[in-house]
Structures are given as structure tokens and as C-alpha cells.
Amino acid sequence: MAGLIARTRRVYRGQAAVLLAGILVPAGANLASLADLGPGATVNLTPPSVALLGVAFAVGIFKYRLFDLVLVPRSSVVENMGEGYVLLDAANEVVDLNAAARSLLDGDEGRLLGRNARRAFGVDLSVLDSFEGDPVTETVTVDEGGDQRYLDLSVSRVEAGRATGRLLAVRDVTDRVRLERRFRRLIEASSDMVFVLDETGRGDYASPSVERVLGYDPDDLVGRRSFEDLTVEDADHEQATGVEAVAEDAPSQAAATWRRVLEGTGTDPAESSRIRFEVCLETAGGEVRTIEAIARYLVEDPAVEGIVINARDVTDRVEREQELARANERLDQFVSFVSHDLRNPLNVAMGHLDLAIETGDEESLRKVKRQHQRMETMIQDLLSMAREGRDVEEEELDAVGLDAAASHAWRNVETEGATLEVTGDATMLADESRLPNLFENLFRNAVEHGSTSPPSQTPEDAVEHGAESDPAALTVRVEPLPDGFAVGDDGVGIPADVREEVTESGFTTESGNTGYGLAIVSEIATAHGWDLAVTESDAGGARFEFTGVGLVDDTGDDAERTDPGIASEQSPPGGGE
Known part of the structure; x- marks a missing residue:
């Protein structure tokens, strides 16, 4: 009992002390009576000691709740x-x-x-x-x-x-x-996509907005490893497929991003579990969309136990940014044009004008006129670039026949006896007001630089110059491609080391040319979303291939062609070389 008093807590210690006292006091009193010690020699102490024992047990039961195992029952x-x-x-x-x-x-x-x-x-x-x-x-x-x-x-x-x-x-x-259902409704109604992956990259959840944005059934993404059925690309369209590409394609930025997502290693040490990235995903319909996402590594959070990815479609924003960048580039070109390109012929004209005033030489006045004509051409080219660089909206697209568009543009160019061959026909979706300008600039460039000159002629003269040649010997060919068309000639061609530069604004090897013709061609192609490649034709001349062009099935009911000549006659011709 003494050990219990020493070991237990206060409530049990008091309970045990009362019980111990209730036992020891009557026992001591009985021993004193039996031994005739003290008051026990003259008084029988047994009755009062038993009464004291009863009091002790009463206190233990009612005050200290003797039969309760805990303080609170x-x-x-x-x-x-x-x-x-x-x-x-x-x-x-x-x-x-x-x-x-x-x-x-x-x-x-x-x-x-x-x-x-x-x-x-x-x-x-x-x-x-x-x-x-x-x-x-x-x-x-x-x-x-x-x-x-x-x-x-x-x-x-x-x-x-x-x-x-x-x-x-x-x-x-x-x-x-109710709180869970409220949050679920918010997620389901949101235009942003929410994905939850396990630590291996397999999908545990995909919000309904995935179907609205990407066209995939959210349930089809559950259980699959990091969207392995989706084509994941970098923002510059560098291909990488899922996380497995990490080991096989280390330079891939997209694969490296997915590795960081799965490992929860962000670029910011202060917030390593939060990773912001941008990728391009292919939709169920084959369209590539730019997706901005934020991944949170919450595998160790018992409420989530996964990787949460919030993603939104920013394709429209990226396209607007790209259009703004192109507009700024055109503005820079305009500033350069005004401050440099236009100043040169103006200075030459002013010099000839001063000479004419001093000498009365009519030849100087004719040179002034030629410089003014050149400035007029340059201004017209620049205006054409500004117009053609604007993105073509979907409602501006018409079904245009390749043969009809090329043939009409050929009639608008001084061909000097050159020959046009259209080897096939196709119906493509294009802005009928800009397409003629593209063909006219290609044809004009081919005629001005192209003849079947002997190999000994300097190759640099093949780009936008006025070399002495026989244009009548030139043949320009237009042919359809599976996803576009090509324009080539049998002239001297374009040297390989300058093919990437010929479509830049102002590029020319002849001081008398503006250098804007092929730049206008590039702007029109970019505005349509087409890809332009400058190569060599089978005959050794220049060849311009346009791919990514929307084509219309001629057998369909919607293959109604428009006459490209109507629009081109209403718009000014662009870009003389």
C-alpha cells in the first residue's frame, strides 16, 4: 500500500492514504488494548477504531470514488x-x-x-x-x-x-x-485544368475541364503514366514524349521539366515543391495548344498524397505575344527604313538636284526622278509588309485554286518572255487578297534574277539583282504538295549559305533593289501559319516550299473556289525588286 502511495498520482495517492489510515489506526488500537498499553489498559479501543475504519472507507468511496478506475467516470x-x-x-x-x-x-x-x-x-x-x-x-x-x-x-x-x-x-x-463538394464544383466549373498524379507519374485524377480544353475523356487519363499518350513538346515545338524521354533524350527541356515535377525539385530553392513550366500538348483533334502549368509536389501531404498540377490554355495569349513581337519587328524595320534605307536615295536625289540647279543638266534631273521612283517603290513595299504581316483570321480564309491564283499573278508581272508551268492543281484555304501578292513577288524575283546562266557566273548574283541574262530562257514551275505547294525555277539558284537570309527585310546584293520582295513573301506565309523553306529545285534553280497549308477536298460540297483576280485587282501590287 505504501508503494502504491509513492508511485501513483495525487488522486490515487489520497485514496490509498485514507484506506491505509483506516486500517492502521484500528489495528494499532486493538494491539494497545491487548497489551494494556496507554488508554488501552483502561478503555476498550476496538469499537471506536472500527467506527474510524468505517469513516475512512466512506471517505474513500464517496470523496475519492473508490470503485472508479479513472478520475472522470x-x-x-x-x-x-x-x-x-x-x-x-x-x-x-x-x-x-x-x-x-x-x-x-x-x-x-x-x-x-x-x-x-x-x-x-x-x-x-x-x-x-x-x-x-x-x-x-x-x-x-x-x-x-x-x-x-x-x-x-x-x-x-x-x-x-x-x-x-x-x-x-x-x-x-x-x-x-459540403466543403468538399463546394471545392469539387469549383474545380469542375473552372476553365483551368487540374491533374493529380501519384509519385510515379500515373494519373489519379483529371478535372472535367480537360475534355473541354484538350478533348480527352478525363477518365482515360487516370492510371496512365504522366500523359504518355499525349505529345509533350517544348514551347519551341521540340518533341519529347512523356517522362520516359528523360533517359533517352537528355537535352529535351520538356523531359527535364517532367523529371523535376516528379522529383519535386523546383528551380527556386526557397520554394522547391512549386514548379512553373510551359509545354505544348496535342489535343484529341490533333491541334497543338500551349499550356501553362504549376505543379505542387504534395506526395508527403496525407490529405493529397500526390502531385497536383494546375494548368491553363494560354495559346491565344502566346499567339498575341508573338503577333505583338512581329509588329514590334515591323516597327523596327520601319524605323530602319526611314532612318537609313529611305535616306540614301533621298541624299542621292538631293545631290543630283543641287547639281541640276547649278549646271542646268537635264540628266541630273532624270537621275532625281529615278531616285524618287525608287523611294516610291520602297515606300510601297514597306506598306505592303505592314499589311501582309497581320495574322490571317479564320473568317478571312477562302477556298482558292492554286492554278488560277498562280496564273492570274503571272499576268500581273512583267515576265520578259519567261514561261510559267503549273504541274497540278489543288484547292487551298488562303486570304484571297494576299495570296496574289505572294505569287507576284516570287515570280518577279525569279524573272529579275533568273536565267539559265552558265556555272561560271557568280552565284551571289542569283538573289534579287539585275544581272544581264536572258529571262526568256527561264521556266517557273508551280506544283502542289501533299500539305501545300512549291514555286521553283531553273535559274542559277540561291547559294546555300544565304538561303536563311534571303527572306529578311532589306536583303539584296544589288544596290538598285529594295530587298523587300522575298520578305513580303515570308510575311504572308507567316500570317497564314505556313512554313516556308528555301531549297534548290531539280533544275538547280531556286525553290520555295510552303507547307502546313490548309487544303480543301475538291470532291466535297464545300470546295467552292473564289477568283483570286478580283481581290488582287483591288489591292496594290506589292514589292517590286
Whole structure:
């Protein structure tokens, strides 16, 4: 007993001390009476000592709750729990329940005890059928006059000696469920896409907006490794497929990004679990969209246990930025044109004009006129570049026949006896007001530089110059391609080392030319979204290939062609060389 007093807490120590005193005092009094010691020699101390023992036990029972195992009785704890419990026997009859269970299940203890749980409560208790020994939890809905509450029902096994039963724990999770559903509705209604991946990169969840943006069924992305069926590209269209490309294609920026996403290693050490990146994804319809995304590495967060990716389609924004960049480039070209290109012929004209004033030489005046004509051509070319560089909108596209467009443009150019051959026809989608300008500048460039000159002639003269040659010997060929068309000639061609430069604004090898013709061609192609490649023709001349062109099936009902000549006659001719 003394050891118990020394080891236990205060409440148990007081309880044990009272009991020990109640035992020792009567025992000492009896010994004193038997030994005739002290008052025991003249007075029988047994009756008062027994009375003192009774007092000690009364204090232990009523003050220190002798038969309670804890300071607060278990019944009080259970009765005041916010979580309800129902104790069931093996036949699922109610043995006991607390106040919280009565409140949550809307029952009365007197009516519920001894009744089968399925008949006693107006709640779906199918969770009892799912219980096979291991704890199981289900969420059920309770309708209260049009208002719904949500309860978590958990069933576990309880044993008391040889008797076994079931403990049904009831918890009100209405606030949690409503909050979860609110967040889910927000995600489902958002235009942004939300993906959740496990730590290996397999999809656990994809929001409904994935179908609206990319055209894929969100369920089809669940269980797949990091969108391995989607084509992942860098912003500059460098191909990389999924995370597997990391080992095989180390230089791929997209693959390196996905590696950082899966490892949770951001570029900012202060926020390593947050990774911002931009990729291009191919939609179900084959269209490439630019996607901006933020990945959060939350694998160790027990509420998520995955990698959360918030993504949005920024294709329109990127296209606007690219258009703005091209507009700024054209503005720079205009500034350069005004400050340099236009100043040169103006200075020459002013010099000849001063000479004419001093000498009265008519030849000087004719040179002034030629310089003015050259400035007029340069201004017209610059205006044409400004117009043609604007992106072609979808509503501006028309079905235009390749043969008709090329033939009409050929009639608008001084061909000097050169020959045009159109080796096939196709119907393409193009802006009928700009397409003639593209062909006219290509034809004009071919005629001005091209003849079947002997190999000994300087190759640099093949680009926008006025070399002495025989244009009548030149043949220009226009041919359809599977996804576009090509224009080539049998002239001297363009040297390989300058093919990337010939479409730059102002590039020319002849001081008398403006150098804007092929730049206008490039601007028109870019405005349509076409790809332009400068190569060598089979005959050794220059060849310009346009790919990515939208083609129309001539057999379809929508293959209604327009006459490109109508629009071209209304627009000024662009870009003389």
C-alpha cells in the first residue's frame, strides 16, 4: 500500500492514504488494548477504531470514488462525447448507445434498446453487411425535411470475455462533405485544368475541364503514366514524349521539366515543391495548344498524397505575344527604313538636284526622278509588309485554286518572255487578297534574277539583282504538295549559305533593289501559319516550299473556289525588286 502511495498520482495517492489510515489506526488500537498499553489498559479501543475504519472507507468511496478506475467516470466521458456510438450484439440488436448517437440518429434510448439496428434507425445501415471483421467506414445521407446531413458510419469488432459484438461509431461530417463538394464544383466549373498524379507519374485524377480544353475523356487519363499518350513538346515545338524521354533524350527541356515535377525539385530553392513550366500538348483533334502549368509536389501531404498540377490554355495569349513581337519587328524595320534605307536615295536625289540647279543638266534631273521612283517603290513595299504581316483570321480564309491564283499573278508581272508551268492543281484555304501578292513577288524575283546562266557566273548574283541574262530562257514551275505547294525555277539558284537570309527585310546584293520582295513573301506565309523553306529545285534553280497549308477536298460540297483576280485587282501590287 505504501508503494502504491509513492508511485501513483495525487488522486490515487489520497485514496490509498485514507484506506491505509483506516486500517492502521484500528489495528494499532486493538494491539494497545491487548497489551494494556496507554488508554488501552483502561478503555476498550476496538469499537471506536472500527467506527474510524468505517469513516475512512466512506471517505474513500464517496470523496475519492473508490470503485472508479479513472478520475472522470467512463460513463460520463462516453455520454458527453460529440461522436455517437451504438453497441450492438451479434444479432445487430442495440445493447447501448450514448446521447450523441441518440441525437444524430434521432432515437430514444428507451425505445431503441433491444431493437434491431436496421429497424431502430432511419438510416441506411448497409455498412453492417459490409463488415466482415476488419473495421469499415461508409458515408450515408440523412434527409431532414429537405435538408441533408452526412454521417460517417464506422463498424468495428468488440469483445468482452467470450461475448462479442459490434461497435457502430457515428460522426456528423456534414460540414466536411459540403466543403468538399463546394471545392469539387469549383474545380469542375473552372476553365483551368487540374491533374493529380501519384509519385510515379500515373494519373489519379483529371478535372472535367480537360475534355473541354484538350478533348480527352478525363477518365482515360487516370492510371496512365504522366500523359504518355499525349505529345509533350517544348514551347519551341521540340518533341519529347512523356517522362520516359528523360533517359533517352537528355537535352529535351520538356523531359527535364517532367523529371523535376516528379522529383519535386523546383528551380527556386526557397520554394522547391512549386514548379512553373510551359509545354505544348496535342489535343484529341490533333491541334497543338500551349499550356501553362504549376505543379505542387504534395506526395508527403496525407490529405493529397500526390502531385497536383494546375494548368491553363494560354495559346491565344502566346499567339498575341508573338503577333505583338512581329509588329514590334515591323516597327523596327520601319524605323530602319526611314532612318537609313529611305535616306540614301533621298541624299542621292538631293545631290543630283543641287547639281541640276547649278549646271542646268537635264540628266541630273532624270537621275532625281529615278531616285524618287525608287523611294516610291520602297515606300510601297514597306506598306505592303505592314499589311501582309497581320495574322490571317479564320473568317478571312477562302477556298482558292492554286492554278488560277498562280496564273492570274503571272499576268500581273512583267515576265520578259519567261514561261510559267503549273504541274497540278489543288484547292487551298488562303486570304484571297494576299495570296496574289505572294505569287507576284516570287515570280518577279525569279524573272529579275533568273536565267539559265552558265556555272561560271557568280552565284551571289542569283538573289534579287539585275544581272544581264536572258529571262526568256527561264521556266517557273508551280506544283502542289501533299500539305501545300512549291514555286521553283531553273535559274542559277540561291547559294546555300544565304538561303536563311534571303527572306529578311532589306536583303539584296544589288544596290538598285529594295530587298523587300522575298520578305513580303515570308510575311504572308507567316500570317497564314505556313512554313516556308528555301531549297534548290531539280533544275538547280531556286525553290520555295510552303507547307502546313490548309487544303480543301475538291470532291466535297464545300470546295467552292473564289477568283483570286478580283481581290488582287483591288489591292496594290506589292514589292517590286
